[in-house]
Each structure stands twice: as structure tokens, then as C-alpha cells.
Amino acid sequence: MAEQVPLSKAARADDPAYDKARNDETHEVAPDVAYQRLALVNVAYVGVPGSNEWVLIDTGVPGTARFIKAAAAARFGKESRPAAIVITHGHFDHVGALETLAREWDVPVYAHIHELPYLDGRAAYPPPDPSVGGGIMSTLSPLFPRGPVDVSPWLRELPLDGTVPGMPGWKWVATPGHTPGHVSLWRASDRMLIAGDAFITTRQESAYGAWTQAPEMHGPPMYFTQDWEASRRSVEALAALEPEVAVTGHGRAMRGEELRAALATLARDFDRVAVPEHGRYVAEPARVETRTAYEPTRNR
């Protein structure tokens, strides 16, 4: 499969000096923003190092709680716990350690209202679509867990005024399509974007791409995307923000003019490069309005 939109290593947002001093796969992209690669997915830390005012965004694949706790302790201090956990969306590779961390830290978990049914035990995602092709990750996707997780004691809806609890200066932006309640996080003062899987910077469908993280501007992971039309509109909205830095759920964080140009190209050519030629959700999106977005758990 051809590259979607080329991106060079020169556009990486990581600070090599910071990376060199560490060995826990944590990369800093601003003094108060870092992300950590946990096998095939990223989590992000927002807050001034050493402070108690910080937020964890997403929680990795199952089994990664101890890596997240170790990185958080290194960055914010031993015994430090976040003010909140914010979930971009509830796919298994973004909520893997959520139940463990919510319980141990006893902190609120924020998500979009349309994502709550996947996080409080009510519903599972519709099945992934291996027919989109692109590699082994797509082929294996029917084996991935699709929920639900249940963190209802800690679960809260993101505030309707767009603010993000524990993250002053940030706004959440609804970016549905990959999932119905997917959100991205945006800080206008330095044009910092945390995009979840609204778009990503590596070819997640292929195990090789997901592992090596060869950079490329890429639409949302194909096998897990429920509504391609909404997904295109979300990418258009994010491209219009003209971010300086983008931290994505998969792949390296990217920055600068090359990032903006590649994102603009992805938005413009989305139907041609990001949308799979075949796929059940291309023909028939799974949407909240048509009651196809949520699979009742009692039927599984």
C-alpha cells in the first residue's frame, strides 16, 4: 500500500536531548507536554514537571499501568497522581490501564458523552473491519478486545463549555468518525494539538509500520473507523487549526510547516488516501443516530 501523505523525520517534534537522558520511551514536545510510547500506542502527560497539577491523556494497551505509573513518578514525583484522566476514545489500546489507574489513583475520568457507553459497561464497539486491508494489524483486528470497560464510579462527561478539567488553557474539540465520541485537545496559545486517532503519523494497519513508526501523515486506523464522512470533517477541522505540534495516538509527534502542509493535504485528499477502497463502514457507517454505534453487551 502506498504512503498516504509523506512526512520526513525532520518534522519530528521530540526533543533529542530530553530523549537521550531517559529510557522509558517518554518524549517531551513542550516544557509541560510529553508523550510516552507503550508498544503500539501513545499516552500523553500535560502539566509542569514536579507539580501535582497534571492530567493523563489515554491509558495504553492492557498491562501497561506500571509503565505509566513509573513515567508519571519520574516526571511529577513519587506518589504523584493526576488531577484527572482524559480519554480521547475508548478503544482497547487507549483504555488498557484505565480501570487499574482510575481505581488506584481514585481520580475522575473524562470523556465525550457519546463515548460514555463504551466506558461504563453499557456497550461495545461495532466489530472491526479486517476487509480494509493494509497489513497484519487489520487482519488480526477481529481478535482485539472491543470492550466495554467499566469505570462508572469515576466517569464524567467533559464540560459542555469546551474546557478540560485540570488543563487550564486547553479546549476539547469533538472529532467524531473514528468513534462517535472521539475528542482531540487543543491549546491555542502555542498551537498544541493532542489528536488521539483522529489522524495518526504512522501506518498502523501494518505491524511493521506500527513498530518502526516510519513517519507518514495517515488517516485514522482503518480497521477501527466507524464513520468515514465524519472522520473527514474532523480532519478538516483539525487541519484548519494549523497546529504547531501534533501528538497523535500512534506514531511520533510532529511539528512545524511540514506537519501543517501534510495535514492540509490529508484533509484535501482524504477520500482518496485515507478511506479504504473497500470496507463495511465505508458503505454503511455505524452512527449514534442510526443506533448502530453501540453493541449492547448482553448480546455478546
Ligand SMILES: [Zn+2]
Ligand atoms: Zn482508535
Ligand SMILES: [Zn+2]
Ligand atoms: Zn488507537
